[in-house]
Amino acid sequence: MAAKRQKFINAVRRAAAATVILSMATTPIASQAPDRVIVVTLDGFRWQEVFAGADRRRITTREGGVRDTTTTLARFSRPGLEANRRALLPFLWGTVAQEGLLLGDSTAGSDFRVRNTMRFSYPGYNELFTGEPDPRIDSNDKVPNPNVTVLEWLSGRPGFRDAIEVFGSWDVFPFIFNAPRSRLPVNGDGLPFPVPATAVERALNGMTEWLPTHWASARLDAPTMAGALVALQTRKPRVLVVLLGETDEWAHERRYDRYLDAAYRADRYLEQLWNAAQEIPEYRGRTSLVVSVDHGRGSAGRDWTDHGEDVLPAGRIWMAVMGPTVVPDSTLRRQRGTQSQFAATIARLVGEDWQSARPTAAPPLLLAR
Ligand SMILES: [Zn+2]
DSSP, X not given: XXXXXXXXXXXXXXXXXXXXXXXXXXXXXXTSOXXXXXXXXXXXXXXXXXXXXXXXXXXXXXXXXXXXXXXXXXXXXXXXXXXXXXXXXHHIIIIIHHHXXXXXXXXXXXXXXXXXXXXXXXXXXXXHHHSSOOTTOOSOSOOOOSSOOHHHHHTTSTTOTTOEEEEESBTTHHHHTTHHHHOOXXXXXSOSOSSOOSHHHHHHHHHHHHSOOOOSSBOOHHHHHHHHXXXXXXXXXXXXXXXXXXXXXXHHTTOHHHHHHHHHHHHHHHHHHHHHHHTSTTTTTTEEEXXXXXXXXXXXXXXXXXXXXXXXXXXXXXXXXXXXXXXXXXXXXXXXXXXXXXXHHHHHHTTOOHHHHOTTSOOOOOOOO
């Protein structure tokens, strides 16, 4: 490189450094390295709806089990791909796909799969949070996970003690994260605030008791959302995990209207969480968001409700990631990958290396070029 050009570059660097110092004086928080992450999953929410929006062919009584097709069409169906997917998932398409990476769209050249052969929840969550499939995990039974998840490992790293919280809508989560061994706070059923500390928390507990009970081992997502949002605003964990479940429950019941409604509410919630984080100094400019699913579902005709070992299409999934270190690049959007990459991505987003602890785990997503 010519000396004159080097001199110019040095001058530019000095000017840039001065600008950084100036901006540090006015915005001290944003200059910190990204070290916080919000992790969200939507149980069994298909890539088909993520990338194309509501499917009109399933807004029917027979195939979709939709009670009020007029209202469902009015809420979620729009002419044209872009308008249709934005109507269902306004935050994912309006913000995450623009500022981050929304992965798994085969029409864009991307492809994401689960590696486990089970294609149901416990094996999926195990793969998401350990970084590889485990054939020993072959049921949704309440068996303590023999594997250490990335969350359990992180909780022992410097700066992460008492800084990780998990909220889910399913009572198997305390087993998947092996709460007695990991000592992670995992709120998976019952009240969102087992020990309410404020009037708001008591009120939200009371509201939870007024909600209808639909399923034996899964609660509605609202208490899960409330617990996690209050945690973000009060205890400010560095890793906040929110595992939503209604999409899967309503799909099993062949209620496409409620499945869409659950996805829409999850999208609204993602936006609320993200915006709340931007208003909190500890999170602003330092926080990433990563979203995925434990499995997909069937694709043909009436099979959209189903998933499992004998439903091959349920192995296809999607992921979304956004944050200060994520570059919204068209080449990165075309990456192909697996569910196993989720664990190392969580670690990477808080400045840690999961593969150093579990070398057989898959590498993180490509977040920058
Ligand atoms: Zn299911």
